[in-house]
Amino acid sequence: MNATAAPQDAVLVERLEGVIQLTLNAPKNRNSLQSPGIYEGLMAGFDALEQDSSLRAAVITGAGGAFCSGGDLRQLAAGSEDDVRTRMTRNAWLYRRIALSDKLIVAAVDGPAYGAGLGLAAACDVVVAGQSAVFCCAFARVGAMPDAALFWSLPARVGIPQARRLMLWAGEVKGSEAVSIGLADEYVAEGSALPLARQLARRIAQGPVRSFGRIKTGLRQAPMSMEQALGFQLDNAPGLFASDDFKEGAAAFFEKRAPRFGRGDE
Template sequence: MPAFLMNIEGGVATMRLNRPEAKNALNTEIYHGLEKALLQIREDRDVRAVVLTGAGGVFCAGGDVKVINANVDSDTPEARRDRLRGVHRIVKLLADLDRPLVAAVDGPAYGAGFSFALFADMVLATPRARFCMVFARIGFIPDYGALYTLPRVVGLNRAKDLMLSGRELGAQEAREMGIVNEIVDVDRLEDRTRQVAQALASASPVASSMTKIALNRSLSMDLDTMLEYEAAHQGIAAASGYAKDAVQRFADKKPPAFQWPKASIYQI
């Protein structure tokens, strides 16, 4: 069975880590699959939203400890650095993804699995989801972009707490910190994720892309720069066929093409 799966349906690309017997721990096959999938998505403008999830009631337990242990004595610092730089290609593809990314988290999201979830624009989690910056427990520093993303999601002090302690977060605490958007029953996670992804896919691809790019840059930009971005790109968004159709629908008192799905029957 392949360790990584992707399918595209209705404008939504679903990427699934598929090593449930190893808690979807990352290996070479998953790395190659993720990189190939993200490169394909980048070129396929028919894909309007992306889902990242794991098989077998697990999101991702992080790096494969067996591989780490096998290399612990033979690896040089230079070899480890170069290997991680190779993985950074995937990190950058996730960071630069200009389509909405939804993470569906069931079970553990540890180490690199947590890091990957932090790149999602929305995180849906089950009550049994668990998040952990486990690196401190094995004497490593956080990687896969977490030193960049986590402080931006939860704030600097909370990032220090989670990274220095290596403590585990349940779904509810993760939601309170802003890591999780919705907590969903286990048997409804797939359906709710599909609802959210399809709604995002039905929005203006031009506006969604430019909004995401702007938000990702906003914390390193000043107000004048962001106002200029707004002025320049609003004109592009307003000139799109999607915006023109949406305005006409409003004038004709027709329902909008984009509607967010109600969550009350799904959320806990």
């Protein structure tokens, strides 16, 4: 892979086989979201994902043994209420971009994912936890409350009772337990999460991206009533059945071969 750098080298960008990999690269600050260039680099990466039709999936990971430590406590403590509100208003777009993207985003979590770093991982569509991964909704430890869209993403992943425990008691959750409660989707018992995350992202990139996008949109609106579910499928499914991907998938089924999705995007 060839790597290029986002502003101030804070986010390294790699592209290969339809996947864009965004690596948080501020190891001295344990990849804090308030490190210079991190926010800008991630947003630029999402711009590329949305605007480049050859990019069909993304991976977010961290350098230097940490995924993301969340916010910078010194900066937050030094700011006024208005300062925090301004910063939080800006950062909200980061989680919106992940949730609203039609393309799937995979988090490769090695080391700590604390606070807003947990929010960054939990907002992603697929979370892969490596051997060293540690998740923590740490806000109550310092007298704060969860932000980073965690009141949306955490209950959606683990349910309200488990989210309550994670938010109130701010306990650490390691890789295998994270999978057992739904906080992560895959666990790598030995080594890094990144190889498996890349593998899954390549699988996504080679798959029916429009179908994946509609599934993502539907799940973002869950739980639905029956009428909402029927309305959603009526609004979205007919277009997929008329798509090049469906025609290719049906042809591949009858020809007993693997489908080659995405050819209509070329």
